[in-house]
Amino acid sequence: MFLSKYISEVFGGVKSLLTGMRRTGYYFTHHKNIITQQYPNQKPVLAERFRGEVVMTHDENNEHACTGCTACELACPNGTIKIVTKFDITPEGKKKKAIDTFVYHLELCTMCNLCVDACPTGAITMSNSFEHSVFDRSELTKVLNKPGSKIREGVE
Amino acid sequence: MEFSLASIADSIDQWLNAHCASWLALTIEFVIVGVLCIGLFAVLGLVLIMMERKVSAYMQLRLGPNRVGPKGMFQTVADTLKLLVKEGLTPAGADKFLFNLAPFVVMIASMLVLAPIAFAKDFVIWDVNIGVLYVSAVSSIGVIGILMAGWASNNKYSLLGAMRSGAQIVSYELSAGLSILTIVIFSQDMSISSIINSQQDGWWIFKGHIPVIISFVIFIIAVTAETNRAPFDLAEAESELTAGFHTEYSGMKFALFFLAEYVNIFIVCAIGATLYLGGWMPLHIGNWEAFNHIMDYIPSSVWFLGKTFFLIFVIMWFRWTFPRLRIDQLLNLEWKYLLPISMFNLLLATLVAIQGWYF
CATH class of the missing domain: 3.30.70.3270 (Alpha-Beta Plaits)
Known part of the structure; x- marks a missing residue:
């Protein structure tokens, strides 16, 4: 009983870590998601309610x-x-x-x-x-x- | 003559011995090796910091440095120049001797580990017959430098960071050592060169299947902790301890700590690549002569650097994905999970090795 809980904890932990790594790995290889706006070259997109x-x-x-x-x-x-x-x-x-x-x-x-x-x-x-x-x-x-x-x- | 790093080293050795006395030739060779090591460190610092900043940027949907030089490639050079001209402050309450000594201890510890690493075929500084033992022994000297820095700073954050680092490195050294032992069981030798030669017909991670894969995972986790990197960066823990043991350091002394961190990553990844992925050995599969022959065309140094940088990338991937552990979680992970698993794995590896159930 204890052993099966222990083993399932280990595998659950590894699985959750791999899920996180899959997400960051996806972002690393898909550059189209980049949200940086290169300000002086590129005018920033501001919200309507922005107070300048x-x-x-x-x-x-x-x-x-x-x-x-x-x-x-x-x-x-x-x-x-x-x-x-x-x-x-x-x-x-x-x-x-x-x-x-x-x-x-x-x-x-x-x-x-x-x-x-x-x-x-x-x-x-x-x-x-x-x-x-x-x-x-x-x-x-x-x-x-x-x-x-x-x-x-x-x-x- | 075929072009390789080993042949260049040999011809330099012959030329020196032909033109001057043997003691002088040896001295000149020492100097050349020292200069090459320092040069390697400097280049590694620049390349790895750039790599880390780019990897982190892309993983966080940013662009990273992109202003200095083409694609921002000279950003780290500019940063280094800035650090060189900065003032190296020593706090008034600090133990001056230890405070100034600590960065050099950390640096020298990581320099010493460089000795038995084979960078290419027959290209190694010191092919000692207990290479693996030497590596695991010497790599733990670095913690003395960290404790020294934390103590000498006379600052509670520094001391806390150093103490955490001490607890962490002492704990994780165990599972790193036990996972290295798995490879020693399979290759039946402790010297780095014979471990690499034992992988001529396939890397250990493929040949040794389950026990070696488990020990590889444990090794990667343990060395991430040993190099004080996120998710195990409690020694620095920016949000809690400002910068941990190097809070009080500035200028070039800080740069030495920073450089030592990246050089340590390179070294542990080089050891991981040597033990599990065959070091400079090209990808060979059993008796497929034609395939093995094609793989031999890629120079051995390229194989070594490729594998090492792949492991460095994996460790960077960890850093920019996982949240930091608490100190009790850190010690729980080591003593309740990694250590029992690696001990059990050692038994499994011994059984597999005795029964000959590996390829």
Whole structure:
């Protein structure tokens, strides 16, 4: 009884080891399974949800959806976003709050996505770009609204 | 004259003896052999580390080093250059003499085992008549260097690694020795050259069937443990002991440990190839004259290196497949499984040899 258990243990162990070796042997001989992406030569395939940096989406008329509500600025845990607002005069002669500059400090950003979640109008999103290295730190402070852009009609 | 390593060695010997006194010729030959050994070690280090990195990469669905030189072939050369110019630190609390001596002890132990290995037909440094005994005796000196390194480092991780290594090598030496004995029973001689000559009509792994195959498997497991390689790399155990006995070593002293590990793999695989796969002996099958004659056209050194590198590949295959054992599992495997099985196998081999049930 003891002996048969002992022998079956030995054979079971050898069998499980051989199963493992068959798998690695298969990978060794089948190079098409290799998952390495050779980055500088080959652009990596990134997931849709990958968080590279915060961008403000502009449409073809150079219009964005940012109302200047500063919800993102308040949501940001480490002061990455600074919004400077101004007052536009509408054709009816009323004053309307709008953004002057949307300052984004990439060097402070932890890509936590809280600003994107906080935005009520979906004006900002996370983009997939990740090659952020620059020669001077000041280049990391970005203005997200494009020059001459204005708020899209109908966004309140 | 036919081209072979043995004939080159002979002609150098004749030329030296013709041109200078015999004592001087002997001294020059010693120097040549020493330089060749060190050269072999350096080349083996570069080739085996490259091979290991490529094998591991392909087994883990990676590409491995591929930037330095064609297909990354000069990566290990670059690494060696880096290690050469690095500072060799000695910790303040270390026993300086032992700390600096240890890597050389490990290196010299693996150099000594090189002596009785036949690299090609009639091409061997020292054809001693107790070759197998010499190999198993001298190969255990290496553990002294490891214990020395662990003790002298004055570091708890190093000491733990060294102690584990000691327990491991002392245990596994037993089953390695017993599995070597199986071949000694069949070939009825302990000298490496006569063991190889006894395989003229077929390698022992084919001629000796069941007992030799069992002892071959045990030998491979035991030498994997003796060279401190995964899955038996408890002495280093990166995730538990940082780097075990060589935690405190850096620069060239670390490189010597690293090199000794790979040279040891080469040596144990060379011994395995010699005992079980016929060393430099080409693949001969019984009395098939035509087949044997074709096989003889491949040089004996190619046969030897081919078999050795095949076994090295198998050991690398183990390393990149199996998870590391715990220390109690390691000792259980040796004392409860390998040792009883190899003792029983020794009885079986004796029975087969006495009854003449082998080819």
